Amino acid sequence: GESVGLHLPTLSVQEGDNSIINCAYSNSASDYFIWYKQESGKGPQFIIDIRSNMDKRQGQRVTVLLNKTVKHLSLQIAATQPGDSAVYFCAENPYTGGFKTIFGAGTRLFVKA
């Protein structure tokens, strides 16, 4: 993901609807991708990951899709709940980069009751 400047992209959804958060990653050599959730006043928390040999992975209410052709990652949250309100970061881990993980700037999700 790349920095988009001073203002976080925001997504506002109605409670119960599905949410889709998108991310463009920067390094075609990246082979591991992670989504993190950061609630107000807390550190980022791991949600789900996917390796480059997959194009879809499902967790509990969350699905990550990977499109390597266009270097795009998305996080789908089913039946969005108020507790899902947070900032969501995508992160990429180039294998050749060793330990460094590249974080996107994040997307703020608001869930309307």
Next chain:
Amino acid sequence: DVKVTQSSRYLVKRTGEKVFLECVQDMDHENMFWYRQDPGLGLRLIYFSYDVKMKEKGDIPEGYSVSREKKERFSLILESASTNQTSMYLCASSFGRAGYEQYFGPGTRLTVT
């Protein structure tokens, strides 16, 4: 459950003071990281360590140093705090080489006056 703890949630220091931020993880992770997080800029890597007594500069190491004398503990030192170091500082740890998620602490909000 992985636990990453940071010594302080909030810290207020004066310009020119030497500041120590401590981080401890309890999962025997090889890698530890220090990031700073500023609005709109995402997470920026300051330093990381992949083994005891080993350290590598991240993207913004100027004005900071680190110490890792024990596997579970990684300290960030601000040699002479300045107002532009007012930020949220996040510590993280991870297992093995590239390809594993990072576990974050709750963060320390540092204000330098």
